[in-house]
Amino acid sequence: MTDGNTQKNSPVSGPAQGFAGGPVLAIESSCDETACAILSAEGVCLAQKIVSQDGHAEFGGVVPEIAARAHLALLPGLVQATLDAAGMTPQEIGFVAASTGPGLIGGLIVGASFAKGLALSLGKPFVAVNHVEAHALTARLPGLVPDGAAFPYLLLLVSGGHCQCIAVDGVGRYRKLGGTIDDAAGEAFDKVAKMLGLGWPGGPALEKLALAGNPNAIPLPRPLMGRAGCDFSFSGLKTALSQKLAPYGQDPLPHQFAADLAASFQQAVADVVADRITNALHMMPEASLLVAAGGVAANSVLRARLEQVAAGAGLRFAAPPLRLCTDNAVMVGWAALETCREAAALGLPQPEDSTTRPRPRWPLEDMASRFAPLESIA
Secondary structure, eight states: OOOOOOOOOOOOOOTTEEEEEEESSEOOOOSSSEEEEEETSOOOEEEEEEEOOOOSSSGGGGGGGHHHHHHHHHHHHHHHHHHHHHHHGGGGGOEEEEEEEESSSHHHHHHHHHHHHHHHTTTOOOOEEEHHHHHHGGGSSSSSSSSOSSSEEEEEEEESEEEEEEEEETTTTEEEEESSOOOHHHHHHHHHHTTTTTOOSHHHHHHHHTTTTTTSSSOOOOTTSSSOOOOOHHHHHHHHHHHHHHGGTSSOHHHHHHHHHHHHHHHHHHHHHHHHHHHHHHOOOOOEEEEEEEGGOOHHHHHHHHHHHHHHHOOEOOOOOOGGTTHHHHHHHHHHHHHHHHHHHOOOOOOOTTOOOOOOOOGGGGGGGHHHHHHHHH
């Protein structure tokens, strides 16, 4: 297992207005990253720790039970290490937050239960965080986007489990404009990388191999490109690539051919995403910012293409730094702070979610119910 670098006093600033409960200790355990972070009430990252589990590669993907057991073994020491790095005692924490869905249910149960137990022992509130909402709000971390990421904006969430176009109208206010009808983008990257013998996780390895390839060398389809709407499909692209490999059977692939395939696949994905995002922008003319988030948002070719699309539409483009694209606890803590700030702005009590159960599915559209009490009064 590899331990990510501790970050102290990272350059995020700006108040999370209306919340006076002190720093938040956040936990992320929705998949195979075990993470903890402490953020001040203003959004300053005081410390963070991430452990990337390495017990899954031999299986070609994340094994849920292995991930859950690793979270259980890692969290106590990781939380203590994060507190030590921040120079804080548990009693100085204002409240505790954790990813509570969507994700692998075993890992969510471990992380949320640990966080609830910690909050109970300290007599502090617990805030349940929607993992997808945390990705959606990452760009709003103070200091990440010049002049800030004001609502509304269009979000492209691209990861191993998600590929969605989301209109972000405010905290708790989301509209899904389109999504994948089969594979997620990250899933397609991992499957193609496996076909090319690159192992798992495949996205970074495929991008590295593609550097030596010609993106126009091998013709591949662009599923749904040119059609109305902003849904995605990647299974046909994956199948087409597998057919290019068929003549080689079990023989090793020539390196240049493999590199050309990787580059051509990567370019096809970028073309499809650019087309879908262009349509999504037409569906959300009020957006002034295009945001990409999730693990696949770290892909440099995709980032460059999205920046071109945004510029062509007269919009700004933003994506979190690479360390905040993949699952992390900083985004969980920030989403909790945003939730508390929104509740305060609406005159609602600060959230206390100790009875909220972890769930493998948690649609973003459900998040509006968190602020329903005021709406029912109105």
